[in-house]
Amino acid sequence: EIVLTQSPGTLSLSPGERATLSCRASQSVNSNSLAWYQQKPGQAPRLLIYGAYSRATGIPDRFSGSGSGTDFTLTISRLAPEDFAVYHCQQYTTPPLTFGGGTKVEIK
Amino acid sequence: QVQLQESGPGLVKPSETLSLTCTVSGASISSYYWNWIRQPPGKGLEWIGYSHYSGSANYNPSLKSRVTMSVDTSKNQFSLSLTSVIAADTAVYYCARWGGDHLQSFDSWGQGALVTVSS
Numbered sequence: 001e002i003v004l005t006q007s008p009g010t011l012s013l014s015p016g017e018r019a020t021l022s023c024r025a026s027q028s029v030n031s032n033s034l035a036w037y038q039q040k041p042g043q044a045p046r047l048l049i050y051g052a053y054s055r056a057t058g059i060p061d062r063f064s065g066s067g068s069g070t071d072f073t074l075t076i077s078r079l080a081p082e083d084f085a086v087y088h089c090q091q092y093t094t095p096p097l098t099f100g101g102g103t104k105v106e107i108k
Numbered sequence: 109q110v111q112l113q114e115s116g117p118g119l120v121k122p123s124e125t126l127s128l129t130c131t132v133s134g135a136s137i138s139s140y141y142w143n144w145i146r147q148p149p150g151k152g153l154e155w156i157g158y159s160h161y162s163g164s165a166n167y168n169p170s171l172k173s174r175v176t177m178s179v180d181t182s183k184n185q186f187s188l189s190l191t192s193v194i195a196a197d198t199a200v201y202y203c204a205r206w207g208g209d210h211l212q213s214f215d216s217w218g219q220g221a222l223v224t225v226s227s
Contacts, residue, residue, distance in 0.1 A: 035214075043219075044202055044204075045217060047207075050207070051210075090214075092212055096169060096170075099154070099155065
């Protein structure tokens with residue numbers, strides 16, 4: 001099973017700042033099968049990024065994904081008030097499908 | 109617009125069977141792969157497995173011995189059965205659509221159903 005480790009566990013930032021979230025895999029992941037989700041309290045996750053780099057429908061361009069192999073990054077260029085949430089990465093290169101433990105982006 | 113809605117008991121006794129149904133609207137159940145994902149309170153997401161209208165299914169090895177999933181095309185629904193539940197199975201259970209080979213991710217989710225395992 002591929003283990004995804006997200007860091008940091010919590011990121012404390014102010015609106016307008018840049019957020020950089022890391023997702024590290026225990027073995028190489030096919031970029032086609034690396035995705036990022038946003039989850040707000042009491043809500044289901046929402047797809048942000050698929051294929052490591054591609055934004056899902058309706059996702060603002062301040063969200064971007066990068067990386068390859070075992071290291072992937074989600075960047076939020078300028079945090080908007082609605083971006084404070086938990087972010088999860090996911091892989092399906094090798095079954096079973098796995099998620100990272102999540103990074104919480106909180107208001108500083 | 110695709111919508112998914114989970115339904116089922118919110119409280120299940122230890123050793124009994126957890127059963128949930130997901131009703132799909134805005135899309136045919138005969139397309140895509142349909143998944144269950146759970147999230148224990150305050151914790152991360154865990155993929156349980158998927159089912160397909162063809163009858164194929166794939167489960168997380170960690171739960172495989174206790175899980176059964178199926179699709180009902182006549183009702184546009186799919187279901188989850190988890191046997192011999194314990195307290196650690198307490199979680200919010202989400203149904204979700206796998207977006208296909210292009211997306212390789214979950215593009216539509218239900219709102220989630222909290223299931224508590226307790227006597």
